[in-house]
Amino acid sequence: xxxxxxxxxxxxxxxxxxxxxxxxxxxxxxxxxxxxxxxxxxxxxxxxxxxxxxxxxxxxxxxxxxxxxxxxxxxxxxxxxxxxxxxxxxxxxxxxxxxxxxxxxxxxxxxxxxxxxxxxxxxxxxxxxxxxxxxxxxxxxxxxxxxxxxxxxxxxxxxxxxxxxxxxxxxxxxxxxxxxxxxxxxxxxxxx
Amino acid sequence: xxxxxxxxxxxxxxxxxxxxxxxxxxxxxxxxxxxxxxxxxxxxxxxxxxxxxxxxxxxxxxxxxxxxxxxxxxxxxxxxxxxxxxxxxxxxxxxxxxxxxxxxxxxxxxxxxxxxxxxxxxxxxxxxxxxxxxxxxxxxxxxxxxxxxxxxxxxxxxxxxxxxxxxxxxxxxxxxxxxxxxxxxxxxxxxxxxxxxxxxxxxxxxxxxxxxxxxxxxxxxxxxxxxxxxxxxxxxxxxxxxxxxxxxxxxxxxxxxxxxxxxxxxxxxxxxxxxxxxxxxxxxxxxxxxxxxxxxxxxxxxxxxxxxxxxxxxxxxxxxxxxxxx
Numbered sequence: 001x002x003x004x005x006x007x008x009x010x011x012x013x014x015x016x017x018x019x020x021x022x023x024x025x026x027x028x029x030x031x032x033x034x035x036x037x038x039x040x041x042x043x044x045x046x047x048x049x050x051x052x053x054x055x056x057x058x059x060x061x062x063x064x065x066x067x068x069x070x071x072x073x074x075x076x077x078x079x080x081x082x083x084x085x086x087x088x089x090x091x092x093x094x095x096x097x098x099x100x101x102x103x104x105x106x107x108x109x110x111x112x113x114x115x116x117x118x119x120x121x122x123x124x125x126x127x128x129x130x131x132x133x134x135x136x137x138x139x140x141x142x143x144x145x146x147x148x149x150x151x152x153x154x155x156x157x158x159x160x161x162x163x164x165x166x167x168x169x170x171x172x173x174x175x176x177x178x179x180x181x182x183x184x185x186x187x188x189x190x191x192x
Numbered sequence: 193x194x195x196x197x198x199x200x201x202x203x204x205x206x207x208x209x210x211x212x213x214x215x216x217x218x219x220x221x222x223x224x225x226x227x228x229x230x231x232x233x234x235x236x237x238x239x240x241x242x243x244x245x246x247x248x249x250x251x252x253x254x255x256x257x258x259x260x261x262x263x264x265x266x267x268x269x270x271x272x273x274x275x276x277x278x279x280x281x282x283x284x285x286x287x288x289x290x291x292x293x294x295x296x297x298x299x300x301x302x303x304x305x306x307x308x309x310x311x312x313x314x315x316x317x318x319x320x321x322x323x324x325x326x327x328x329x330x331x332x333x334x335x336x337x338x339x340x341x342x343x344x345x346x347x348x349x350x351x352x353x354x355x356x357x358x359x360x361x362x363x364x365x366x367x368x369x370x371x372x373x374x375x376x377x378x379x380x381x382x383x384x385x386x387x388x389x390x391x392x393x394x395x396x397x398x399x400x401x402x403x404x405x406x407x408x409x410x411x412x413x414x415x416x417x418x419x420x421x422x423x424x425x426x427x428x429x430x431x432x433x434x435x436x437x438x439x440x441x442x443x444x445x446x447x448x449x450x451x452x453x454x455x456x457x458x459x460x461x462x463x464x465x466x467x468x469x470x471x472x473x474x475x476x477x478x479x480x481x482x483x484x485x486x487x488x489x490x491x492x493x494x495x496x497x498x499x500x501x502x503x504x505x506x507x508x509x510x511x512x513x514x515x516x517x518x
Contacts, residue, residue, distance in 0.1 A: 025487070025488055028487045031275075031276065031287075032271075032272035032275065032276035032286075032483045032484060033276065033286075033339060033481065033483055034487050034488050035481065035488055036339075036481075038488065093488050093489065094492075095492075096491060103476060103478075104475075104476065107471055107474070107475050107476045108474060108475050108476075110474075164474075165337070165474065166284045166285075166384070167284070167382070167383075167384040168284045168285075168382075168384075
């Protein structure tokens with residue numbers, strides 16, 4: 001019973017940051033510009049989620065903990081949940097209305113890049129369960145899910161482009177190095 | 193009991209002047225127009241006084257009678273005004289100025305006024321504050337990033353200072369220099385902009401009555417984060433045109449090389465008038481988010497031409513292609 005409780009808590013733990021931000025939003029405790037604060041927090045947590053998801057398999061292989069592999073899908077789905085919330089805040093609160101969104105995307109191409117990244121992640125999320133994998137065949141499924149790197153690259157471009165306004169790239173470097181290290185690890189392993 | 197009137201019983205000079213104006217225009221036969229003006233005047237009179245937050249030293253002032261100087265939009269709360277803004281000398285994040293600016297000493301402080309003027313001089317801040325009577329003005333402030341505020345500033349028209357130093361005929365522009373002290377300004381380590389921060393106006397913009405030399409807001413002296421002890425406020429231009437913590441004002445013949453214009457010339461022009469029809473290369477300027485107006489569900493509002501000051505300032509740009517001179 002206690003074990004199940006712990007398992008359950010572990011399952012929902014990755015939702016904590018989002019829950020906190022929504023709670024603060026309801027309390028109007030997100031500062032002078034709540035929409036901006038919520039949008040940015042959910043965006044940054046989406047990137048953190050993406051990096052964590054992609055870190056699962058290297059960690060499993062380096063530490064030899066095959067059971068932890070379960071966390072890859074779990075964190076991947078959580079990441080997509082963050083992306084969806086990020087998108088929802090943008091569409092519902094920042095630019096409510098189809099024409100507003102279209103005009104904004106035309107003006108700010110970095111938003112279109114974010115949309116494409118989210119679309120790829122959606123394709124991965126809907127094919128993440130076991131039956132889809134069997135139905136598609138492991139090779140095709142694998143190839144589709146390697147698309148996560150394309151999604152990550154686009155997400156980074158989206159983030160970098162947004163930050164050019166402030167010339168402040170500290171976080172961009174941080175996420176960029178994390179993702180580059182993961183990619184390098186995979187390339188080296190595939191060759192070796 | 194004293195026979196002298198109490199200060200509260202004295203008609204403020206601004207109100208007195210407006211009554212004179214009303215009588216004059218009635219005499220001139222413009223009764224309809226005068227009644228409109230009278231209606232606006234009573235609307236201002238009915239505006240509740242700005243409540244001091246009680247954070248900094250009070251700075252007494254009279255409500256301004258300059259045309260367009262008192263907008264009736266609801267004020268942005270003091271907390272938002274003083275904790276959410278850009279002042280890159282203290283860092284590029286909106287919370288950085290409030291976090292770091294308290295280390296900046298604002299006394300002693302002098303403002304050097306020189307260049308093409310007959311009477312160049314260096315003002316002590318106390319003398320500068322006494323140069324002309326303090327007025328309270330409620331201006332919209334539109335940031336180029338797409339957010340806006342409504343702020344009750346204290347100060348006087350920059351034109352008072354301009355006439356005190358007597359510009360030469362050759363002076364066509366005015367440059368404003370912000371303090372650049374690396375000991376108290378961590379942002380100076382970043383190369384986002386050239387330091388010191390330089391802004392500039394055409395002389396006719398600088399002498400427009402709405403162009404404010406500001407020493408305070410919300411009935412008190414300026415918070416450091418907002419550009420203490422003295423800053424510029426040009427309400428019809430994007431916020432970055434209004435230099436903060438000014439140490440030098442220089443009159444020149446050539447158009448100044450302003451910091452943002454040097455850093456990204458295709459994005460930030462010299463004029464930078466608020467204009468919903470001229471987009472920033474990377475985003476639209478058609479709408480803005482008003483800070484301090486409700487929470488998540490508050491929608492963006494349309495941006496007004498010249499930030500709503502077209503009636504007062506449009507003539508300055510008559511015949512100019514505002515897409516070219518952005």
